[in-house]
Structure formats: C-alpha cells, structure tokens
Amino acid sequence: MTNLSVDAIAQVEQPLPGAPNNWKRFFSFSTDHKVIGIQYLVTSFFFFLVGGILAMIIRGELITPEADLLDRAVYNAMFTMHGTIMLFLWTFPSLVGLSNYLVPLMIGAKDMAFPRLNAAAFWMVPVFGVILMASFLVPGGPSQSGWWAYPPVSLQNPTGNLINGQVLWILAVAISGVSSIMGAVNFVTTIARMRAPGMTWFRMPVFVWTVFAAQIIQLFGLPALTAGAVMLLLDLTVGTSFFDPARGGDPVLFQHFFWFYSHPAVYVIILPIFGIFSEIFPVYARKPLFGYKVVAISSLIITGLSGIVWVHHMFASGTPGWMRMVFMATTMLISVPTGIKVFAWVATIWGGKLRLNTPMLFALGGLVMFVFAGVTGIMLASVPFDIHVNNTYFVVGHFHYVIYGAVVMGMYAALYHWFPKMTGRMYSEGLGKLHFVLTLIGTNLNFFPMHPLGLQGMPRRVASYDPEFAFWNVVASLGAFLLGMSTLPFILNMIGSWVQGEAAPKNPWRAIGLEWLVSSPPTVENFEELPIVVAEPYGYGKSDPLVANPDRLEVVHESH
Amino acid sequence: MNPTDVNASLNTKGSTDHTPDLHTNTEHHHDEAGNSMFGFIVFLVSESVIFLSFFAGYIVYKTTALDWLPSGVTGLETREPAINTIVLVSSSFVIYIAERFLHVKNLWGFRLFWLLTMAMGSYFLYGQAVEWRGLPFGFTDGVFGGTFYLLTGFHGLHVLTGILLQAIMLVRSLIPGNYDRGEFGVAATSLFWHFVDVIWIILFVLIYVWQ
Numbered sequence: 001m002t003n004l005s006v007d008a009i010a011q012v013e014q015p016l017p018g019a020p021n022n023w024k025r026f027f028s029f030s031t032d033h034k035v036i037g038i039q040y041l042v043t044s045f046f047f048f049l050v051g052g053i054l055a056m057i058i059r060g061e062l063i064t065p066e067a068d069l070l071d072r073a074v075y076n077a078m079f080t081m082h083g084t085i086m087l088f089l090w091t092f093p094s095l096v097g098l099s100n101y102l103v104p105l106m107i108g109a110k111d112m113a114f115p116r117l118n119a120a121a122f123w124m125v126p127v128f129g130v131i132l133m134a135s136f137l138v139p140g141g142p143s144q145s146g147w148w149a150y151p152p153v154s155l156q157n158p159t160g161n162l163i164n165g166q167v168l169w170i171l172a173v174a175i176s177g178v179s180s181i182m183g184a185v186n187f188v189t190t191i192a193r194m195r196a197p198g199m200t201w202f203r204m205p206v207f208v209w210t211v212f213a214a215q216i217i218q219l220f221g222l223p224a225l226t227a228g229a230v231m232l233l234l235d236l237t238v239g240t241s242f243f244d245p246a247r248g249g250d251p252v253l254f255q256h257f258f259w260f261y262s263h264p265a266v267y268v269i270i271l272p273i274f275g276i277f278s279e280i281f282p283v284y285a286r287k288p289l290f291g292y293k294v295v296a297i298s299s300l301i302i303t304g305l306s307g308i309v310w311v312h313h314m315f316a317s318g319t320p321g322w323m324r325m326v327f328m329a330t331t332m333l334i335s336v337p338t339g340i341k342v343f344a345w346v347a348t349i350w351g352g353k354l355r356l357n358t359p360m361l362f363a364l365g366g367l368v369m370f371v372f373a374g375v376t377g378i379m380l381a382s383v384p385f386d387i388h389v390n391n392t393y394f395v396v397g398h399f400h401y402v403i404y405g406a407v408v409m410g411m412y413a414a415l416y417h418w419f420p421k422m423t424g425r426m427y428s429e430g431l432g433k434l435h436f437v438l439t440l441i442g443t444n445l446n447f448f449p450m451h452p453l454g455l456q457g458m459p460r461r462v463a464s465y466d467p468e469f470a471f472w473n474v475v476a477s478l479g480a481f482l483l484g485m486s487t488l489p490f491i492l493n494m495i496g497s498w499v500q501g502e503a504a505p506k507n508p509w510r511a512i513g514l515e516w517l518v519s520s521p522p523t524v525e526n527f528e529e530l531p532i533v534v535a536e537p538y539g540y541g542k543s544d545p546l547v548a549n550p551d552r553l554e555v556v557h558e559s560h
Numbered sequence: 561m562n563p564t565d566v567n568a569s570l571n572t573k574g575s576t577d578h579t580p581d582l583h584t585n586t587e588h589h590h591d592e593a594g595n596s597m598f599g600f601i602v603f604l605v606s607e608s609v610i611f612l613s614f615f616a617g618y619i620v621y622k623t624t625a626l627d628w629l630p631s632g633v634t635g636l637e638t639r640e641p642a643i644n645t646i647v648l649v650s651s652s653f654v655i656y657i658a659e660r661f662l663h664v665k666n667l668w669g670f671r672l673f674w675l676l677t678m679a680m681g682s683y684f685l686y687g688q689a690v691e692w693r694g695l696p697f698g699f700t701d702g703v704f705g706g707t708f709y710l711l712t713g714f715h716g717l718h719v720l721t722g723i724l725l726q727a728i729m730l731v732r733s734l735i736p737g738n739y740d741r742g743e744f745g746v747a748a749t750s751l752f753w754h755f756v757d758v759i760w761i762i763l764f765v766l767i768y769v770w771q
Contacts (some may be wrong), residue, residue: 113595181606189599193591219606227613231710240699240706242617248625248703253617260613 029123031115032524033104036122038422040097041415043125047089050133052484054082059446059480062473067463075463076144077136077165083147084132084169087265088176091407093125095272096183098414099211101422103187105515105522106205108196108531113189117182124179132172135165143169146461148258151243151251155235162237170233177222177229184218187211196514198533198548205513205537206295210275213299214268217306221261221268228257252317259310267306270370270402271299273410274341277363280417281345283511284360285352288538291344298337305334315383316390324383331381335374342371358432362413365440369405373398376451391461394454400447404483409439412490419494420508424520425501431493438486445479512539512546517553527553593744600748604755611759614711618766621703630701636708637691638768644687645764648719651680652757655750662739662746674730677753681723688716711763718756725749 025035026042058078061069070078100118104111112118135142142165145154154166191212195204231242232254241247243254282289289295311319311327319327345367354360376398380386389395412435419427449472458469465473507516514531515522532548539546547553622628629635655677661669692709699709729746732738739746 114599181603184606185599185603188602189595193595193598219602220609223606223609224613227610227617230714231617231706234699234706234710238699240710241703242706248627250621250624250703253620257613257617 029119031111031119033100033112033115033118034422034522034526036118037097037099037101039122040093040100040125043122043129044090044092044094044097047085047129048094049487051082051085051090052487054078054085056480056484058082059477061463062465063477065465065467065470065473070463072463073144074141076146076461077142079461080143080146080169081132081135084143084173086403087147087269088173089125089129089132091269091403092176092180092265094411095214095269096121096180098276098411098418099187099215099272100183102418102515103190103208103211104194105518105526106208106513107191107194108199108514108527108533109190109194110526110530112186113194114186118186121179121182121186124175124182128172128175128179131168131175135168135172138163138165138168140164148255148262149232150258151232151235151249151254152245154232155244157236167233167236170229170236174226174229174233177226180218181222184215184222187215188219196527196530196533199531200533202293202296203533203536204296205275206278206289206292206299207272207275209296210271210278210299213303214271216303217264217268217271220307221264224257225261228254231257252314255314255317256310259313260307263310263313264306266399266402267302269407271302273366273370273407274299276410276414276417277345277367278341279513280359280363280413281348282538282540283417283509284355284357284363285349286355286540287348287352288540288542289344290347291340292536292538295341295344298340301337302334305330305337309334312381312386315386328381328383332378335378335381338374342367342374357416357429358427358436359413359417361433361436362409362416362439365436366406366409366413369401369409369443373401373405376401389454391459392454393450393458393460396460397447397450397454400450401443404447405443409443412436412439415494417509418515419497420504421515421520421522423498423501424504425497426504426508427497427501428493431489431496435486435489435493438482438489442479442483442486446476446483447479449473449476449479512537514546517547517550519554523554528555529553596744597747600751604751608755608759611714611762614707614714615762615766618707618711621707622770625703627702628704630697630704633697633701633704635771636768637694640687640691641764641768644684644691645760647680647687648684648760649757651677651684652754654680655753659746659750662733662743665740667733667739671730671733674726674733678723678726678730681719681726681753685716685719685723688712708767711767715756715759715763718752718759722749722753722756725752 025032026039030036030039057070058075061067061075061078067075100112103109132142139161140159143149143154145166149166149169157164157166191204191208231240234240235242235244235249241249243249243251245251278289278295309327309331311323312331315324315327349364356364376394380389380395380398416427416432419425453469453472453476456469458465504520506519508520509516514533517531518526529549529552531546531550531553533546534548535544535546537546654673658670658673658677661667661673692712697705697708699705725745726749729743729749732743732745
C-alpha cells in the first residue's frame with residue numbers, strides 16, 4: 001500500500017498538458033471525451049446535491065400537516081426547482097457524461113466524432129445551471145409552475161418584470177435543449193460512423209445500443225419542446241396569445257408539445273440505465289447476456305413506441321375518449337420490449353456465479369425498484385385508474401421509483417463499476433456497501449409511502465394536507481433525510497479513493513469489453529492502434545479473444 | 561457483415577498501420593468530411609421537427625379556433641407571396657448549378673451562380689418585409705396573427721442564416737486552393753438551402769393556399 005511505483009512518481013513530476021495526471025484539464029475547454037465525461041459527471045452530481053437539498057426542504061415542510069416551514073409561494077418554487085434541477089441538471093447531464101466517457105472506448109474510437117462540439121455542449125451546462133440558480137435572486141423568486149410549466153399558470157407574471165423566474169426557467173431549458181441536440185448529433189454520428197474495424201452493429205455492447213436509441217429520442221423529441229417553449233416565451237414577453245385561453249389560445253396544445261418530448265425523455269433517461277444493467281449483470285454473474293440481439297433491438301422498439309404514448313399524461317386534460325383508448329393501448333404496449341429486457345437480465349443472473357460487490361448490489365437493487373415502478377406504471381396506463389389517482393402522490397411515487405430507484409441506483413452502479421477505469425484507483429468496498437444499504441432503505445422509506453397516500457387521495461404539490469395523511473408523510477420525510485445522509489459515504493468514497501485508493505489494474509473485474517483492454521485511466525488517444533474486433537460481446541465462459549491485436553492497442557512503457 | 565468482410569478490413573488495416581502513407585491520410589480527411597455531412601443531415605432532420613411542431617400547432621389552431629381571423633381582416637393577399645415563392649424555389653436550382661460549377665473546378669461560374677442565389681434569397685426577404693409592412697394585423701392580434709408571424713418569421717430567420725452561410729462560403733472561395741478537394745461547407749450550405757425551400761413550400765400551402 002505504501003509502496004508507490006516508480007513510474008507513478010515519474011508521471012506526477014512531468015504533467016504534460018492533457019496528460020492523464022494533470023488535474024487542470026478538468027477545468028479547461030478540453031476536447032478529450034474522457035475529460036468531458038468526468039466534467040459532466042462531477043457538475044451534474046453537484047446539482048444532484050442542490051436538488052436533493054431542495055427535496056429535503058420540501059419533505060421538511062411535509063413532515064407536519066400545516067404549512068409552517070415555508071411560505072406557500074416559496075414551496076411552489078421549491079418543487080418547481082427540485083424537478084427542473086433533477087431532470088435537466090442531474091439525470092440528463094450525468095447520463096450524457098457517462099455515455100461520453102464510455103461510448104468511444106466501447107466502440108474502439110479515439111474520440112467522439114466532433115470533439116469541439118462535445119466540449120461546447122458540456123460548457124453550456126454550467127451556463128444554464130447558473131441561469132436557473134439566478135432565478136432565486138430575481139424579484140418574485142423562481143418559477144412556481146412546476147417542472148412542466150403548464151399555462152395559464154406559467155403565464156402569470158405577478159411582478160410585471162420582463163426578467164422573472166419563469167423567463168429564466170424557459171431560457172435555461174432552451175439552452176439545455178441546444179446542448180442536448182448538439183450532444184445527440186455527436187453521439188448518433190459517433191456510433192454510426194466511428195466504430196472500430198470489425199465492430200459491427202451486432203458486436204456493440206448493449207450500452208452503446210441504448211445510448212444510440214436514447215439520443216435518437218432527443219433528436220425527434222426536443223424540437224417539439226423547443227417549439228412549445230418558444231411560443232410560451234413569446235406569450236410571456238411579447239404578449240402573443242398562443243396558450244392564453246382568455247384570448248383564443250389553447251393551453252392544452254402546450255401540454256401536447258411538452259409531453260411529446262417529456263414523456264420520451266423518460267426513455268432518454270432509462271435506456272442508458274438499461275444499458276448499464278446489461279453491462280453489469282454479465283460481468284458479475286460470469287455469464288453472457290441472455291438474448292443479446294433481442295435486448296439490443298428492443299431498445300430501438302422502445303424508441304419508436306416512445307413517440308406515440310405522450311397523451312397518457314393528459315387523460316384528465318379534456319382528452320377525447322378515442323384518444324384515451326389509443327394511448328392507453330400504446331402505453332401498455334411499450335411494457336413489452338421493456339419486459340423482454342427484464343426477463344433477459346433475470347435469465348442472465350439465473351444460475352450464475354454471483355459476485356455481490358457494490359456495482360452488482362446497486363444494479364440488482366435498481367432492477368427490483370424498476371420492476372416495482374413498472375407495475376405501478378401499467379396501473380397508471382389504464383385510463384380509469386389514472387383518472388382516479390391523477391395529480392396525487394401515487395404518480396409522484398411511481399416516477400420517483402423510476403428516477404431514484406432505477407436511474408439513480410443504476411447510475412451509482414455504473415459509477416462504482418467504471419470508477420477504477422476512470423480514475424485508475426479502486427474504491428472502498430465497505431463504504432460502497434454502506435452506501436448501498438442506506439440508499440436502498442432510504443429510497444423505499446421515502447417513496448413507498450407515496451403510493452398509499454395517493455390511493456387515499458392526497459394531491460401532489462401542496463404545502464399542507466389533512467392530518468389523516470400524517471403517518472405516511474412522516475415516514476416519507478424520514479426516508480428523504482436518510483437519502484440525504486446516504487450521499488455522504490458515497491462522496492467520501494469517491495474523493496478519498498480518487499486521492500489515495502489502491503492503484504487499479506487494467507481490468508479489475510475480469511470484464512470483457514474494449515474499455516477493459518487499455519490502461520486505467522486510458523491514455524489521451526484511448527487506443528494507440530485501433531482494435532480489430534473479432535468476437536461478439538459478453539463472451540463470458542468462452543475463451544475466444546475479443547480483438548485480434550490486444551497487445552498493440554497501447555504503446556508498451558519500458559519502465560520496468 | 562460476414563466473416564470474409566471482417567478479414568478484408570483486417571487485412572487492409574494490417575497492411576497500412578505499419579506504413580502510414582498519404583493514402584490513409586486522405587482517407588482520414590474524407591472520413592471527417594463524411595462525419596460532418598452525416599452529422600449535419602442528422603441535425604437538419606431534428607431541426608425539421610421544430611417546423612413540424614409549429615405546423616401541427618397551426619393546423620390545430622386553424623381547425624379549432626372560434627374566431628380565426630381578427631376583426632377587419634378578410635384574408636391574406638397571395639399574389640406577391642406567390643412571386644416570392646417562385647423566386648425562392650428557383651434559387652434551389654441556381655445553387656445546384658453553382659455546385660456543379662464548383663465540381664468541375666470552374667470557380668468563377670461557382671461564384672456567379674452562388675451570388676445569384678444570395679440575391680434571390682435577399683429578394684425573398686425583402687419581399688417578405690414589404691408584405692409584413694402592409695398587413696393590417698400584428699404579432700399579438702390573436703392566434704392568427706401569432707402563428708402567421710411566428711411561422712414566416714422563424715422561416716425568415718432560416719433564410720437569413722442561409723444567406724450568411726453563403727456569404728462565408730463565397731469569401732472562403734477566394735482563398736487559393738481552398739476548394740480543391742471538394743468542400744463540406746458548400747455542400748452543407750446548399751443542403752440547408754434546399755431544406756429552407758421545402759419548408760417554405762409546406763408553409764406557403766398551409767398559410768396562403770389553405771385559407
């Protein structure tokens with residue numbers, strides 16, 4: 001442990017610009033996809049903590065039935081900012097960061113197709129983060145219309161200022177959209193055209209398939225949100241009447257624009273998590289992924305179906321009966337490709353020689369949480385049930401099981417799994433397991449009570465409630481504070497291990513994949529010579545080599 | 561891809577990687593231009609969804625509105641916009657001729673027809689400005705006024721962008737030898753121009769023909 005190897009010291013002494021040991025590159029306009037990936041991950045995790053603090057303030061208000069902690073207007077601002085930050089500044093950028101880091105390595109490319117575009121897209125994240133945060137400082141405070149900004153609520157401008165919370169909110173979301181489109185063009189081009197020799201479509205790891213499927217959704221969905229946001233902004237600033245019902249506008253049209261993107265956006269978030277599950281289960285079960293081709297193709301089927309389900313958010317928005325029936329059917333249909341994946345993962349684990357370290361525990365926990373969320377999702381897809389629980393805590397509980405239970409836990413699994421690759425250090429397994437236990441208990445304590453609350457009829461987005469709902473609310477609040485605490489061992493682990501963890505070998509997990517054939521962390525160029533792929537992924541239990549030139553991927557350092 | 565294809569690519573790689581000659585270098589450049597064009601087409605497909613969303617919104621408003629036209633407005637004059645349409649649509653053919661000239665390395669022919677495209681685009685914008693000035697309704701006059709100025713204005717911004725891109729490509733053609741190996745920028749600008757044209761045709765049918 002105390003013996004630092006000689007070449008490690010030698011590298012510290014000569015930090016070349018952009019070399020893997022120069023920490024300053026993380027604060028520069030670096031075009032290295034690995035640096036940008038980590039920039040995304042760290043920035044978004046900061047905002048995850050900000051959004052988490054807002055969530056704990058919300059749960060602090062809800063621990064008693066009376067509205068006693070916050071002013072009601074401030075409470076509205078809190079849940080609006082919580083939702084906006086968690087989606088646009090945590091889940092999207094963190095997954096883009098992970099994809100940025102992994103996709104070029106996994107397909108055997110030296111970088112993304114457009115490295116400068118990549119860097120520009122990243123640097124927009126802190127810009128719109130600051131714009132969104134600045135809305136706390138303008139008169140009237142941040143937007144109070146929720147993360148979906150429905151008019152006519154979002155069209156009210158009580159202070160009368162041109163620069164108000166809602167305008168800043170639209171601006172931030174618009175810049176986020178531009179950044180995401182730039183990223184999506186980059187990912188789709190990279191995956192379609194930058195694959196290494198022999199890396200055919202059906203030799204790509206499932207993670208790459210899911211990123212491809214997710215980024216296609218960005219390309220067709222985001223422009224619709226942009227169109228709606230432009231019209232909302234014009235209504236708010238210039239005085240047009242697109243969404244103002246008093247002057248002939250149609251507020252429901254905004255809901256269509258919004259959900260045409262924002263429902264598929266759920267798949268933008270969950271698809272890469274499916275990819276993470278598909279990468280992690282084979283490694284720690286030591287078995288090939290069950291039904292690889294079917295799992296890969298079902299990602300694209302989800303992409304296709306995700307474009308025709310958005311109206312299920314609007315069953316109670318005066319939607320005609322035939323439309324309700326059609327969208328109920330399409331929504332239930334999308335559970336088929338999703339269910340196929342779940343079966344494939346279960347079949348992968350089945351009979352495997354499981355290694356229950358932190359990434360595997362998080363992946364298993366995430367899978368169970370996702371199945372629970374899937375069950376409530378099917379319930380919500382059904383029109384009569386949805387109308388019954390519309391705008392109640394049941395919906396809140398459902399999507400928090402997706403976004404915290406599956407996405408955040410899947411994200412943690414990925415961060416632990418690839419931490420040795422990214423940093424060249426091993427994390428602490430003990431802290432990791434503590435983190436897992438706290439997260440699993442906290443998630444269920446926080447979000448399970450929302451289901452009985454919703455069934456009893458507690459509406460969402462209220463600062464005070466009937467005392468009969470008090471019990472489950474206290475439980476949920478305690479869970480929220482526990483979740484807040486659960487990030488502490490994680491942060492300690494990540495920082496501590498990065499600084500003084502044990503040095504990681506190339507492939508600590510004996511995983512099969514191009515990223516595990518190069519050193520940890522990889523060199524700036526990733527591959528000195530492009531890998532020539534000769535086998536399908538997930539060849540666990542077989543002894544076939546993955547590439548024809550494993551010894552020539554990197555320059556051999558003759559230091560020993 | 562079957563195993564023989566992989567072997568073929570394996571062999572070509574094996575023969576080039578020890579002697580990185582000019583061939584791989586140009587192949588690399590070719591690949592980057594190909595990436596850029598692919599990425600640009602992906603971007604245009606995505607961009608078209610914004611227009612499709614606006615069009616969908618327009619159709620919803622027009623078919624459901626109780627009072628579609630603001631009071632005192634009887635409809636839109638179609639003669640001048642039709643002339644504008646002809647000019648813009650023909651400019652797509654002109655820019656194609658310019659590209660052909662560049663293809664056969666006739667730079668002056670390229671510049672002449674390229675400039676002609678810019679002139680036709682500018683005439684279109686001028687015509688639209690004249691039309692806007694003469695209209696009896698404004699941006700905030702109901703959903704009709706809102707959608708009209710939103711659609712024509714957003715499209716006009718794209719025309720302006722196209723002309724600015726053309727100006728950049730024209731200036732870059734003055735750099736000696738700059739376009740010798742073909743030019744991604746020219747091809748992309750031209751594609752963008754065709755895109756703006758197709759959007760206008762749909763827009764013209766929706767707003768002016770369907771009244």
